[in-house]
Amino acid sequence: MNEWVKGKVVAKRRWKDGLYSMQIDAPVADFTAGQFVKVALDIDGDRVGRPYSLVNPPQERPLEIYFNEIPEGPLTPRLSDLNPGDPLWLSATANGLFTLEGIEPGRELWLLATGTALGVYLSILRTPGPWQSFERVILVHGVRAADDLTYAETLKLIADEHGERFTFVPLVSREAYADALAGRVTDLLVNGELERRVGVPITAERSHVMLCGNSQMIKEVREILEGRGLVRHRRHSPGHYTTEHYH
Ligand SMILES: Cc1cc2nc3c(=O)[nH]c(=O)nc-3n(C[C@H](O)[C@H](O)[C@H](O)COP(=O)(O)OP(=O)(O)OC[C@H]3O[C@@H](n4cnc5c(N)ncnc54)[C@H](O)[C@@H]3O)c2cc1C
Ligand SMILES: NC(=O)c1ccc[n+]([C@@H]2O[C@H](COP(=O)([O-])OP(=O)(O)OC[C@H]3O[C@@H](n4cnc5c(N)ncnc54)[C@H](OP(=O)(O)O)[C@@H]3O)[C@@H](O)[C@H]2O)c1
Structure with a gap:
């Protein structure tokens, strides 16, 4: 109750x-x-x-x-x-395990969001945790249209505070927009474009990946990550990726 x-x-x-x-x-x-x-x-x-x-x-x-x-x-x-x-x-209380607790430090923390899942990362990014445990943090926001790219002021504050340690990559799937990458995160992982833009690969040795939003996106990205040897993070068995399904 x-x-x-x-x-x-x-x-x-x-x-x-x-x-x-x-x-x-x-x-x-x-x-x-x-x-x-x-x-x-x-x-x-x-x-x-x-x-x-x-x-x-x-x-x-x-x-x-x-x-x-x-x-x-x-x-x-x-x-x-x-x-x-x-x-x-x-x-009366907040719940959920989609936090940085128990996640092992690494080189890059990748935060992948579709749609409104951006919000959860804006909370995490404004705490010391990610910056203490990772050298770089990469936030990837996948949306349908350019006007779904929101919270520019908050993203600017985070970028101003953390400089080159923070990278924001917008993905727009249904229209061409400025310097956003075009398409879905799944396709951009398979063709290597996302990691080329950021300049580092996602590997089990160096990365932790958080996935939040659309369940089908999470399922398909998990398959890609597991194909590269990343395993799911569990509370008592640290791994390389963590998930939160919205719909
Ligand atoms: C742990 C958790 C955290 C969540 N946090 C957020 C959040 O921060 N922001 C947010 O917008 N939603 C979030 N959701 C989804 C949210 O709880 C609701 O399901 C959503 O807002 C729709 O509510 P509803 O009552 O209008 O429709 P619902 O009865 O909940 O859903 C109706 C239908 O719409 C689908 N659906 C639900 N959410 C979406 C969506 N965002 N896009 C497309 N289809 C959807 C459902 O799968 C269902 O088929 C979260 C869900 C979970 C499980
Ligand atoms: N965003 C809008 O303009 C809009 C307008 C009207 C209503 N809505 C409502 O909002 C709900 C959520 O829409 P949303 O746009 O926030 O979320 P969404 O449908 O989850 O789409 C967000 C991004 O995720 C991508 N995506 C979807 N499935 C994927 C998969 N399997 N793998 C990888 N990427 C995937 C989408 O690409 P694709 O574009 O290729 O699907 C899009 O770039 C909709 O169901 C609708 O009810 C949204």
């Missing part, structure tokens, strides 16, 4: 039709970067809750989530209609 706490929307940002960030005030317990909270609304007498990764780093408040509206979904069309001051419910 979830224990719910009352929250209040502090701010909402509409990036484009159907794509939002929301800041929320709620007495949620301390969390580790990479974890998610459940967010719920009472709809027709039922409390409808869904998990959302926290975008804010643990040391900062308000809480922030980043989500897209699924028109046929029970929660997101109502969530995106909320405005500052509106009430909602949150789980």
Whole structure:
């Protein structure tokens, strides 16, 4: 059973039709970067809750989530209609194992996101963990269209703080856009273009890879990584890649 706490929307940002960030005030317990909270609304007498990764780093408040509206979904069309001051419910604690805890230090940390999965990495990147354990951190954001590339200000702050140790690689699959790589992360791993852009290969000896977002992407990237000898990271058996499925 979830224990719910009352929250209040502090701010909402509409990036484009159907794509939002929301800041929320709620007495949620301390969390580790990479974890998610459940967010719920009472709809027709039922409390409808869904998990959302926290975008804010643990040391900062308000809480922030980043989500897209699924028109046929029970929660997101109502969530995106909320405005500052509106009430909602949150789980009293954050959960999840998609964190840096137990991950062995290495040379490069690769953070691969599709769509709104970018958010979880913005929390992790604003903690000391990745910078203490890895020489370089590479964030890869795969989206359909250029206007799905969001959070430019936050990415700039991270880049300004960490200089050449941080590399951001946008991938846009459905149109050509500036210096973004064109296509899906799977194809760009198979043809070597992603690693050529970054200048280092992904190998079991040097890399840890975090995969978050679209389940089919995660499944296909896992197959590519396992073909190169990387193994799944488990709590009691350290490995080379970690996953979090959104849909
Ligand atoms: C651990 C975890 C963390 C999550 N964190 C986030 C997050 O930070 N941001 C976020 O946007 N979503 C996140 N999700 C997905 C989120 O919980 C909801 O499923 C989503 O927001 C849709 O809610 P809904 O009630 O409108 O529709 P649902 O009933 O949840 O889903 C309706 C249908 O849409 C599919 N779907 C769900 N999410 C997506 C999506 N993003 N893109 C395409 N199809 C989708 C589902 O597979 C289902 O078929 C997370 C899921 C998990 C398990
Ligand atoms: N993004 C939008 O403009 C938009 C508009 C309307 C509604 N929505 C809603 O938002 C939901 C999520 O859309 P989203 O664009 O955030 O996420 P998404 O469908 O997961 O796509 C994000 C990125 O992941 C890529 N991808 C999808 N499957 C993959 C796979 N198996 N391997 C590698 N890469 C893969 C996509 O490439 P491809 O482009 O090749 O699929 C795209 O570049 C949609 O289902 C829809 O309900 C989004």
